[in-house]
Amino acid sequence: MAVAAVVVAAVASAAVVAAAAVVAAVAAVASAAVGEGVVANMASPALRGSPDRIFISVDESTGTSTVSFFPADVGAPFQVTGDHDGARALADAKAIIARHPGCTIHGPHFHAARPARAKPKKRGA
Numbered sequence: 659m660a661v662a663a664v665v666v667a668a669v670a671s672a673a674v675v676a677a678a679a680v681v682a683a684v685a686a687v688a689s690a691a692v693g694e695g696v697v698a699n700m701a702s703p704a705l706r707g708s709p710d711r712i713f714i715s716v717d718e719s720t721g722t723s724t725v726s727f728f729p730a731d732v733g734a735p736f737q738v739t740g741d742h743d744g745a746r747a748l749a750d751a752k753a754i755i756a757r758h759p760g761c762t763i764h765g766p767h768f769h770a771a772r773p774a775r776a777k778p779k780k781r782g783a
Contacts, residue, residue, distance in 0.1 A: 705733040708758040712751045714765030716744040723747035723766065744768070 709727040716723040721742040726735035738746045744766030751763045 705754070705758070707732050709733065709754070709761050712754060712761060712763050713767075714744055714747045714751055714763065715767045715769060716741065716747070716765075717771055718742070718768050719771040725751055 705727070709729070709732045711728040713726045713728070714723060715726075721740055723738045723741040723744050723746065724735055725738070725747050727733050738750065741747055748763070748766060755761050755763065
């Protein structure tokens, strides 16, 4: 009976420690928020391996930068809004390079949004 009480107390204390760790992690992410709801250096997704190259492109018309990886199966591309000069995306890319040495950054490359394409009209018979 005494052993069961010790085990229950140990499990309860482990749950309290885990809950405290989650609260600390959420507080750290919330304190890292930078303007416009974008989190600096936290926007990057979890990567499945080490990327060879990181590409940064900035859409000047919307102010959205996109960070993508090669090979593509390493991780999904992510976007940073309100990043007209690509500085936040570049900071995110540098943070990724710190974790994955040997990776290179290409960009930021600036472009404007493409105009809508005209659909060809089909003539009925």
